[in-house]
Amino acid sequence: MTASLTSADTARMTRTGMAPLSAERGLELLDAAIRRNSPVAVAARWEFDGVTAPEAISPVLRDLLPTTPGSGAEPAPETTSGESLLDKVLHEVAVVLGHSSAGAVDPHEAFDQIGFDSLTVVELRNRLAKEIGIKLPVTFIYDWPTPTELVAHLREQMDDRTAGSAADAMPAEPAEDAS
Template identity: 35%
Template sequence: DTTDHQRLHRLGITPLPTDHALTLLDTTLTTTHPTLITAQLDPAVLADQAREGTLRPMLQGLVRAPRRVVDSTAAETSGASEWSRRLAGRSPAEQRELLVQLVRGQAATVLGHSAPPSMSDEVAFKEVGFDSLTAVELRNRLGTAVGLRLPATVIFDHPTPRSLGEYLRAELAPSPESVHESTLADLDRLERAVLDGPADDAARHRITRRLEDLLFTIKEAGTRADGTHSDVAGLIGDASDDEIFQFIENEL
């Protein structure tokens, strides 16, 4: 199958001649080594993967090319930031279309097409030839392209180009409403953690002070955003001795 051959070639594995393959198969049936792997590898492809830092660990001992050290977290952040900039200023429909095109292009590469297949945005990936292996490859390629660490089941959870593109849009350009809801959800988790936290007075006092500081910071940010000035005299009048000394120390 051409698609399978192309996928194997991207992994650095080349087809074996039939006679050679059958001879090796006979050998494996008589060997006492259960981990023996019969494969013909392409050193050039493996060397490229080693330089890019994408060579699979089990193959690293076969290649002498130095492996480029990559900070995966920094790379993901950079990729996500780049796509966030590309999506900024576009309408939700334009953002979705841009990401659907990305999905279709990557799907075409995985399936071995030179151009995105003429598939509907609503057709399921499995209906155009995707299986579990190609789904994983598509997930990996999309994650690298947009700089996100995508869930292992993302292709099955979002089984069409449109639904997958919409998922990527929500991750890369979340709406203000979703950001607001996420913040409230984080506060709910914080509330549960505080209520279920340590019962001793000293720990509760430290937690209370941290929360009061956070609330003060939020109020100050809102005051500055409104273009008004905080009432320092009033704040000092309501503050405890410790808070006043902390304020003086911070200002100095």
């Protein structure tokens, strides 16, 4: 069932704390689960030391994360204010696809051509919402098919938000005296 996992699939699993299993170990765990007198059993191996994005872990499992300093469960450092929006998007794309750097991502190539599937689209959407604060529709890779086009859309959204905030902050016009 997992023989066709790509390195990106394995990287996604690792980010959520789930370690790959050999076929032999998976069958051992399945046999053990069948022997249990329990309504639910999960045949999985959890390795939270390599987790780089604790928010990617299911809330049910977050209490299992190590909290000691240097444990990999620490949040990633804040991005620098000088980092461009395109750099942020490319970084998130690279993380989701399991690349070691944003330089591995061509900003002009279509998302569906660089390896995105339904799971990775949702993961990128969630990561961008957390990083940038703009929630995208699930269809975003079809609406804005390349990182460059997506960045142009995000900039428009950010400009609209900024303009709306500035308009809200403007004082109201004084009422004219009717007398």
